[in-house]
Amino acid sequence: MPKDFSLLKSNRQKIELDLARSSKWWLYSPEMYSQRRRTIPMIEEYAFGRVIDLGCGRMALQPVIHSLNLEYDGLDLKPSSSEVTFKADIQEMSTIPDGSYETALCLQVLEHVPDPQTAAHEIFRILRPGGIAIITVPHLSRIHDEPNDFQRFTEYGIRVLLENAGFRMEEIRIRAGLFSFLGHQISSVIIPLVWNVPLLRELVFGINSVIFSRGCYYLDQLMPSLMHYFPLGYTVRVVKP
Secondary structure, eight states: OOGGGHHHHHHHHHHHHHHTTSGGGGGSSHHHHHIIIIIHHHHHHHOOSEEEEETOTTTTTHHHHHHTTOEEEEEESSOSSTTOSEEOBTTBOTTSOTTOEEEEEEESOGGGSSOHHHHHHHHHHHEEEEEEEEEEEESSOOOOSTTOOOOOOOHHHHHHHHHHTTOEEEEEEEOOOHHHHHHHHHHHHHHHHHTTSHHHHHHHHHHHIIIIIIHHHHHHHTOHHHHHHSOSEEEEEEEOO
């Protein structure tokens, strides 16, 4: 990453540490707000049994799963906490026996693995028959987490990927569109720039959550045709038959 962006990167990491398990995390940007509006309700409606969060990061989904009174495990290649259950690559989860979970969550991870088809087969393997996976992938996204940023997905690409792994497709939702993509870039700059200034950051965060996080998301929903051709990304629900 260019030196000019080093402050933004370090402050984004601090924001994630400060907010990841807070409800405010979902107001950080239009990207996160779209997850709150399109993905979290799907999790709340369909997750059941033992749940594994694949590529769990700071475990932002843990409070959601605990609110449903479900068992939560996290897996990450580079765990950020001792609470993470498994240190593993989702392309090779041999430490997890076949059919161990009823629900697998995999949010914004498949773009970061060199072989997403192998990862999809592994997700299929660790689910029991009748288990579900809820997966999100980007279509519009800037380059991030270099050098581990490998691909973007269309609706048709993610469908083929998961069906080839053996899943039955149940639902695909477009989360948001072009306005949210552009708004996310703005949020990702203005909030990190002021994050170390306590009163100012609260003011900027509040304004951002209204104008960009919510505003861009709702603009996208008003233009479904534009959102279809310029999707921010997809939330997918599949079942292991």
